[in-house]
Amino acid sequence: MDLRTKVSTALKQAMKDKAADRLSTLRLINAAIKDKDIAARAVGNDEGVGDAEVLAILGKMSKQRLESARAYEEGGRLDLAERERQEVTVIEEFLPQQLSDEEAAAAVDAAIAEIGAESIRDMGKVMGALKAKYTGQMDFGKIGPTVKERLS
Structure with missing residues (x-):
């Protein structure tokens, strides 16, 4: 449904x-x-x-x-x-279960590996992949700094 x-x-x-x-x-x-x-x-x-x-x-x-x-x-x-x-x-009630901090970090690592991101210039691609896969399951405002940190 x-x-x-x-x-x-x-x-x-x-x-x-x-x-x-x-x-x-x-x-x-x-x-x-x-x-x-x-x-x-x-x-x-x-x-x-x-x-x-x-x-x-x-x-x-x-x-x-x-x-x-x-x-x-x-x-x-x-x-x-x-x-x-x-x-x-x-x-x-209608939103999927939010990912825990550990699960969100694992999702970031997986997205970086999947895209082959190497620098901060790839941050948009990583965020796009995360949004496509985890819409409603994570707060992208909170996850942005984590992505930035991993790509720096």
Whole structure:
């Protein structure tokens, strides 16, 4: 079952369960996917977005909510921070399991070996390979410095 179907099924179940908070978050996810579909159609892709792009959307949404929660906590709005964290929990149900630090480091080493990267100039190729293979499974903002260190 693809991610779009999983989200749709969860949305219907949340409606049946009358889970208002969960339903709200699932509708946000659905709207974000449909926005990307519309943008894809505008450039000639009539099939819409695939699972890889849906994973990227979910990862971005999760990251945005975590940043908002931190900002709310710093501002003393713990009620809003808690709501953001609840949304992150719902979003992360659809994301694959995150790689541990050791697994991420092993993935970086494997990508470097696979590409034959030798210098910092190859960093883009390594990051591209990692994004193609591990979208939604690792934070590329955190992994970038590791790649840079290994290539230096």
